[in-house]
Every structure is written in structure tokens, then in C-alpha cells.
Amino acid sequence: MDPLSIVDIVNIAEYEIERPSYRDQIIKFKKNRRIQIGELVTLVFENRETIRFQIQEMMRAERIVLEDRIQEEIDTYNQLLPKLNSFSATLLIEVTDQAKMREILDSFIGIDHGNTTSLKIGDSVVYGEYEGGRSKEDRVSAVHYVTFSLTDQQVSQFISGEEPISFEIDHFKYKAETVINEMVRESLSQDLL
Template sequence: QEMIRTERIVDPQKIQEEQDVYNVWLPQAGELSATLFIEITDPVNIQSLLDSFQGIDRSDTLSLKIGDQTSFAVFEKGHSKEDKISAVHFVRFPISHALEAQLTQLDIPTFLVISHPNYQAEVPIFWEMRQEWVSDLQS
């Protein structure tokens, strides 16, 4: 919707084309989808800093850690090459019924984890976001 409004697209065929492009990123049953945006605010070093994230789309780099279980992100292909990486990545997290059940339990900690040689982070996912995720998984 945003792109259609922003670009003032009114032709029904063009609207359908836009929908077809973005609808593939709606999550399927048993998964959550997200956009990973690598924001670099230093305009002088943007390319070298972005290049330092090479390999972030490996299968073991980005994950959701729910209690003692982990769901690794599945990256859309085509956003990085051996010598170049995009700042935007589309990812999916497969969520089993067991993981979904753990998301509903407030006493089980949940984190978004990035484990890359040049960047490590572990960010807690708070209850309000978890409730939204569970709602998404159940719809």
C-alpha cells in the first residue's frame, strides 16, 4: 500500500504488479517474516562498513532465541555476492508449534541474536512484541 500511494500508482495492472512483488514476503503458516536493514550513518565509510557485514546472510548468523531453542533466519537469495552486500535483506524465521507455545510464556526469555565476526548483538524481545507475533502466527 505504501509504495502504491507514494508512487501514486492508479493503473490497476501496475497496482497488481506491486502487490505481486511484495505479497511473496507475507509470512506463510508457521513462520515470521522481517526486513533486516543495515543502517550506516557515516557517509564517508558507508561502503567499507557495509562490506564488513559480508556473510551476515549465512544460515547461522541471525536468529530468534526462545528459551533454550533457536530459530535461524532464512534469507532471501540475491542480496549479497562475494564482493558486495545489500543494506536490505528479507528474512523468514520458521516457528514450530513448540516455539510458538514458548512465545506465549512470559517467564521464557526471547532474544533477537546476531552473531557475525564483525558484529554481535542480543536484543530482548518484550512481551508486547511477542503477543503480536503469536497473533500473526495464529492468523
């Protein structure tokens, strides 16, 4: 997937004008790129459109107008784009009860180590690789970045949709699996073409 460049980004004045319709488009687009795994974990799969939206929103929120600062944001967010034959996702641990937030997050310590997160394509398993620096021995972030690197055969299997496809969390305190539907498979397949 080609990285974003400065020409893909509009200034914040132009963005304010296009934002309402663009935001609606992105919300609809993300619907088929969002997978709930159990009650507390969601994977949101990133691509050029989702990353462009994040950059534009960051520029808007932080009032970023200088070209070198915009380029810094682009460089940072481009790291979240999937590479060849891979998926890149933001994993969210969603806690709505503020009083239980620390307790619930602490129960996820270790989720970003070992083979806790996987993509299953029929009998084939692809383990997620987490970006480092998001947790400590006694703390875990509610947001993680995870990639799934597929072989050529797994890419073909995923695109064909002939085998069941699921995402699983197998952590000692949280176990859940979700089989994806056809609309999600089709949307994610575009990242592999």
C-alpha cells in the same frame, strides 16, 4: 496469513486523504514490531498491515494507477508476508555516516549465509533464512528479508512468554543480542495465531 488482494488497496486519490492518520497508526503499530540488535541492525517484522502500507506508499511514490501494475506490486509484496508458524522481517543495516557506508556494509558480507541470525526461545534456537539475491561475494545490501520458521512447540513457547525470547546476530564482524519486551512479544504473537 492471508495474502493481500486488490480489494485491500485504495486508489492513490483516496489514499492521499487517509494517509496522514493511517501513517500515524502504522508508525505506532510498528513500534512494537521493530527490534534493534546492537547499534547497526534493526529487524522490522512484517504482516498484512505493514505490507499494505508499503504497497500504498509505493503506489503513491510511483504514481501507480493501472490495475495490472497495482497487482504486480501486491504480488511482489505478498511474498514478504509470514507463512504459517513463521515470522517475516526486513533486516536493515543502518549506517548514518555516508562516508563510512561502504566500509560498514562490506563488514557485513556473509550475514545472509549460514546461521548468523537467530531467534532464541528459552533453549530453543530458530535460525533465520535469508531471501537470496541481496548480496554478492564483494557487496552486501543494507536491506535483507529474513524468515524464522517455528515448530508447533516453539510457537506455543513464544506465545506463552514463559521463557526469555531474544534475537541475535552472530557474524564474525558483528555480534549482538536483544531480549524482546512483553509488548513486542504480544505484537509478534498475533502473527502466529
